[in-house]
Amino acid sequence: MSLVLEIANLLNELNPEQRRAVLHQDGPAIVLAGAGSGKTRVLTTRVAYLIKEKQIPASNIFLVTFTNKAAAEMKKRVLEYTGQNLPFAGTFHSLSAKILRIEASQGHLEKFGLNANFTIYDSDDQLALIKSIYKINGYDPGTFKPQVVKSKISSAKNELIGTDEFKDMAHDGLQLFAAKVYKSYEKRLRDENAVDFDDLLSICYQLFVDNEAVRQKYQAKFQHVLVDEFQDTNKVQYSLTRILAQPGDNLFAVGDFSQSIYAWRGADYRNLERLSSDFKNIKEYRLERNYRSTQAILDAATSVIANNMSHPVLELWTDQSTDEKLEIYETSTGELEAEKIASIIKEKYFDQLKNIALLYRTNVQSRAFEEAFMRRQLPYKIVGGTKFYERTEIKDLLSYLRLCFNQLDSPSRARAEKIGKRRLEKLEVWLAKTDRSTLENPSSCLQGILETTLYLDKYDQKDPEDVARLDNIQELFNVASRFENTLLLLENIALVQDGYLANESSFNQNEGNEITMMSLHSAKGLEFSIVFMVGMEEGLLPHSRAIMEEKEIEEERRLCYVGITRAKDKLYFSYARSRFTYGYSSNSLPSRFLSEIDQKLLKINRSFDQGSVNSYQDKYYYKKPKTPATTAKTKDQKIRLVVDEESLDALLNDELDIREFLRK
């Protein structure tokens, strides 16, 4: 009785459209709705409904979302609603990894050259592997850059294109070359008992296609498949969803065309429409009431996204009217922009830092703000930007840990050899005489490694830098102690590191009262009372890489829409009239997206610290160019745009360090 009541309570809090969607009976369904209309809430309430009302066991539900943090939030919500943990809720990557791990232990991945101890290679490992293929074959990295080839291989895998098909499709020098590397790369991965991130999905899919027994097992297990942010699925994710939903086709997908922002990972918002043709009896639900934002914020978002022509824009309304305008701050330089924002936060919002999000287009933009926040002692955290696992000492220990399970792992072996051949020899002797249960216990395994290799001798307790490293190693022990098995620990670290999982450990003592800083991409699905969208300039948002093509401008505009719609109560934009980027200072123009917002909604604050050229709404104000290319101002920029788009891509995706980028 009380269970039913609880569900009734949850349903009571929803509007009739939301309720109808939650109560959808069997068969496929799609919820199409704009930002903040309660899509995610409908999804989690439906899971509660399935568990409590329909008696579907929690373990028979497959709940997936696209971004890291969002998965953790949904799980938490379902736990609150039902008191139950969902063992198969997460990102596509984490869930696929879980399935592969289970199947590998049954020997079902032998066909792919993988046994139960397979390693997940991260971006750095992938690059190391590709570079070693170049070296062995005498390929010149100057002709086709390893980074570029890596991204070609990654796209192919996301499109489910195998090595032979890739070769058949190749029609230029780069593609033919990439096809050769792709083939060797796959062989090396398999020889080394390893997978990369893209493999997690594509091998999982391939396993389902090839192995009927395995496929049927999961199809029977997952009675309901629910997907949030469906507009960001790529081909392999779409295919996985489809196959898992069979035979009952109990697929419940929610999405919004206007929030598709992962085209660079192969996302295709048309997958939302594809569902309707692939599932003939699909039932469509629409939600139009926004519960998140004020009228002004919603109006601004709508007026920006209305400029996109290639996809539908879903209607939204709210009854949260307010006179409060959106504010724009203009400063002369990027440094002053950071100072300005930091001072506003200090003055107005010091007691509600946790309600603030600072959003930027590229991760490198965080630096100036970090410094300004530190100067004013404003605590902050960076989501998705934790570089903990990239620190030398941590990478060193992780490579030892990985070698304990997979001695074929070449990036780890190469790293361990660099740390010291003697140390590696000792480790091997130790491994040969140590029982599996010691290795499988993360803390014992780490302890054993440290004692055997005398790794800590590298560091000096009196050197402050070394002390920080020793602290990091201690933190690794803390993380390790939360896992019951070393392989699970490694898998989790690999996924966290690449942003596919929420980073559940915090390396910050101020947790709870700090400003959240993150890229627009990582902000999807989240909401904050106060939002600062910084760097609103041509070249940053929209990014210079996108300026040449309308299709890409539309993607940037969706990113802008995602940013605006994160705000509940207060939204600030800021931009600088000049900015120091990629090693030189240049004048910048306010983002075209600002000009798309109804001026009545805006309050403009200018600082006249240095004459205001390029000011917002000035007579110099940026107008949409007739020919899109006119904003690529300097020769240098032009060259980089044309020649090295892939590196820029890598830089934007945080796969490439800025210094390395500048060296290219």
Ligand code: ATP
């Ligand atoms: P996005 O497109 O950004 O992912 P969404 O459609 O998933 O947004 P939610 O995050 O589920 O929207 O909901 C937005 C906010 O509105 C949340 O704070 C949610 O709790 C609240 N909300 C949703 N539905 C209702 C409702 N019926 N009554 C009150 N609040 C609601």
Ligand code: MG
């Ligand atoms: Mg959502």
